Amino acid sequence: MAEIALETHGLTMRFGGVVAADRVDFRLQARELRCLIGPNGAGKSTFFKCITGLQSPSEGEVWMRGIETTGWMPHQVASLGVGIKTQTPNVLDSLSVHENVWLAARRFHGAREADRKTREVIDLLDLGAIAKDGLGRLAHGERQRVELGLVAAGDPWLILLDEPAAGLGAEDVERLTGIIRELNRQATLVIVEHDMQFIRSIAETVTVFHQGKVLMEGHVDRVMSDPVVRNVYLGRKA
Amino acid sequence: MPGGLTRDAVTIALVTGVLIWVLPLIVGTYTLTVLAIYGMLGLSLGLIWGFGGILCFGQAAFFGLGAYAYAIFAINIGESTVPMILAVLVPAVFAALLGAMMFYGRLGDVYLGVITLVVTLILYKVVNSTAGPQYVIGNARLGGFNGIPGFPTLNVPGTPDAYIWGDRYFHVCAVLLGLVYMLVTALLRSSFGRIAVGIRENETRMSLMGYDVRARKTAMFAIGAGIAGLAGGLFANWAEIVTPSLFSLGQSAEIIIWCIVGGLGTRLGPVLGAAGLAYLKFLLGQQAVIDNALVTGLVLVLFVLFLPKGVVPALSDLWSAGIGRIRPGRIGRRRQPRRRGWPNG
Numbered sequence: 001m002a003e004i005a006l007e008t009h010g011l012t013m014r015f016g017g018v019v020a021a022d023r024v025d026f027r028l029q030a031r032e033l034r035c036l037i038g039p040n041g042a043g044k045s046t047f048f049k050c051i052t053g054l055q056s057p058s059e060g061e062v063w064m065r066g067i068e069t070t071g072w073m074p075h076q077v078a079s080l081g082v083g084i085k086t087q088t089p090n091v092l093d094s095l096s097v098h099e100n101v102w103l104a105a106r107r108f109h110g111a112r113e114a115d116r117k118t119r120e121v122i123d124l125l126d127l128g129a130i131a132k133d134g135l136g137r138l139a140h141g142e143r144q145r146v147e148l149g150l151v152a153a154g155d156p157w158l159i160l161l162d163e164p165a166a167g168l169g170a171e172d173v174e175r176l177t178g179i180i181r182e183l184n185r186q187a188t189l190v191i192v193e194h195d196m197q198f199i200r201s202i203a204e205t206v207t208v209f210h211q212g213k214v215l216m217e218g219h220v221d222r223v224m225s226d227p228v229v230r231n232v233y234l235g236r237k238a
Numbered sequence: 239m240p241g242g243l244t245r246d247a248v249t250i251a252l253v254t255g256v257l258i259w260v261l262p263l264i265v266g267t268y269t270l271t272v273l274a275i276y277g278m279l280g281l282s283l284g285l286i287w288g289f290g291g292i293l294c295f296g297q298a299a300f301f302g303l304g305a306y307a308y309a310i311f312a313i314n315i316g317e318s319t320v321p322m323i324l325a326v327l328v329p330a331v332f333a334a335l336l337g338a339m340m341f342y343g344r345l346g347d348v349y350l351g352v353i354t355l356v357v358t359l360i361l362y363k364v365v366n367s368t369a370g371p372q373y374v375i376g377n378a379r380l381g382g383f384n385g386i387p388g389f390p391t392l393n394v395p396g397t398p399d400a401y402i403w404g405d406r407y408f409h410v411c412a413v414l415l416g417l418v419y420m421l422v423t424a425l426l427r428s429s430f431g432r433i434a435v436g437i438r439e440n441e442t443r444m445s446l447m448g449y450d451v452r453a454r455k456t457a458m459f460a461i462g463a464g465i466a467g468l469a470g471g472l473f474a475n476w477a478e479i480v481t482p483s484l485f486s487l488g489q490s491a492e493i494i495i496w497c498i499v500g501g502l503g504t505r506l507g508p509v510l511g512a513a514g515l516a517y518l519k520f521l522l523g524q525q526a527v528i529d530n531a532l533v534t535g536l537v538l539v540l541f542v543l544f545l546p547k548g549v550v551p552a553l554s555d556l557w558s559a560g561i562g563r564i565r566p567g568r569i570g571r572r573r574q575p576r577r578r579g580w581p582n583g
Contacts, residue, residue, distance in 0.1 A: 052446070054442075073445070074442075074445045074446050075444075075445040075446075075447075075448050075449055075450050075451065078445070078446055078447055078448035079448040084446045085446075086442070086446065090440055090442050090443040090446065091440065091443060092436050092439035092440050092443060092444075093439060093440070094439060095435065095436065095439055099432070099436075102432070103432060103433060103436045103444070103447065104447045106429055106432070106433065107447050107448040107449060108448070111429055150443070150447065154447065154448065
């Protein structure tokens with residue numbers, strides 16, 4: 001059996017009377033790429049935040065590579081070798097692209113090695129032309145790409161991305177697809193996403209959330225054609 | 239970049255040397271000494287606020303603690319070397335404890351401001367109310383609002399009878415300011431300093447990268463307090479008395495104004511702001527027409543309105559604009575690749 005990269009048992013998150021995530025059991029093999037989908041308010045982002053430590057779950061357990069990480073702080077989760085991109089862009093605005101990536105690389109490498117790693121990531125994500133520019137002056141697509149660079153710079157074995165394609169144009173989404181495939185060669189990925197076209201182009205297995213629970217899990221084609229899923233999620237769009 | 243650091247160190251040493259030689263020709267060394275001390279105090283807040291993103295309303299508390307620590311230990315020990323070291327350590331340890339409480343408690347910036355302000359007030363009140371003879375630490379009477387006078391001033395390390403005063407004391411303060419400036423420069427070039435600036439920019443991102451923001455902010459806060467404490471110890475030697483007014487809110491507010499006027503996010507700005515405004519205050523103190531606080535307030539308002547970035551950033555912008563005009567080709571080339579990838583134009 002392959003190694004389990006990420007696992008949750010009965011993960012529950014309550015906000016007052018609202019149960020945003022309801023006894024979620026989730027299991028992910030190493031090197032898998034899993035998309036989490038579901039309508040707005042289905043609990044995807046809450047689930048995501050409970051895994052990354054941005055929120056602490058009310059009940060249940062989170063395990064990463066056999067280590068229990070329930071209730072850890074984000075920096076502890078990240079220190080395990082987990083790369084995280086939040087829903088809203090989180091970058092260091094007044095610093096250059098190079099400095100942004102360097103700081104991400106420095107966490108896991110010595111200063112000199114971080115210099116080398118930074119060049120590598122800048123090449124990988126094709127950021128050379130804007131390496132000296134401040135993040136605050138970049139376009140949205142470029143900022144998203146830099147944030148992926150920050151994630152990649154730590155050589156993570158588990159990557160958690162919350163809506164990486166949000167607000168991107170077609171050209172950028174295509175580029176993003178390539179980058180995600182590249183990252184997936186080394187790492188397990190969990191991607192929360194709305195863009196169905198993008199999901200079809202990268203995912204094999206998807207997990208559908210609905211009202212805080214896992215509604216269904218399976219191959220993307222089977223899930224998309226399932227009448228129940230179409231009803232709760234896709235049905236509204238059609 | 240060790241080569242860059244050496245060059246910076248040489249520049250700082252040369253500039254310090256030239257200023258020590260030139261400035262006494264214009265201003266008396268007694269005044270210059272306190273300007274150098276205030277410059278160091280300004281730099282301490284400039285470091286933690288401008289680079290660490292920690293707005294501390296109580297930098298005067300650390301300054302005062304440094305001064306009191308020096309005075310109390312100097313009376314008890316009878317010489318100045320150990321008290322001077324303690325003037326740095328006592329505020330640094332105090333700040334580490336206070337910082338740990340605030341940062342590990344995940345308090346927001348507003349509460350941080352409130353707490354540092356209140357701690358300053360508490361220290362002021364406490365020290366002010368220690369007038370009775372029962373308030374002694376060793377041989378040192380705290381003296382309440384009268385303060386502590388008559389402690390041994392700075393001597394040559396190892397020789398308690400060889401006091402350092404007058405011009406020589408100015409040299410000591412100026413050289414120490416230069417050294418602290420070098421230390422801050424080295425710190426900001428180091429990984430620790432670069433990470434601190436990253437934390438100033440975006441705490442969430444830095445913690446998602448795996449950095450323990452709480453520990454790093456606490457460390458930065460303690461370093462800033464240590465520098466303020468050193469300035470406090472030097473001030474005690476200069477004034478030859480320490481009083482509770484060192485902890486006053488007015489003092490704290492002034493340090494913040496120095497940083498704003500001089501320019502946040504620079505090393506030189508807070509030093510220049512401190513020395514400049516303190517000198518202005520000194521000049522104004524010689525006349526009785528306008529109130530000092532009024533002028534300081536007016537300066538702050540004018541800067542916030544017309545030069546919000548402060549003197550040093552404005553000058554360096556002006557400087558780089560001048561360079562840009564000489565070599566327009568280079569700037570033009572760098573602008574080109576910027577708009578790529580924008581989704582809807």
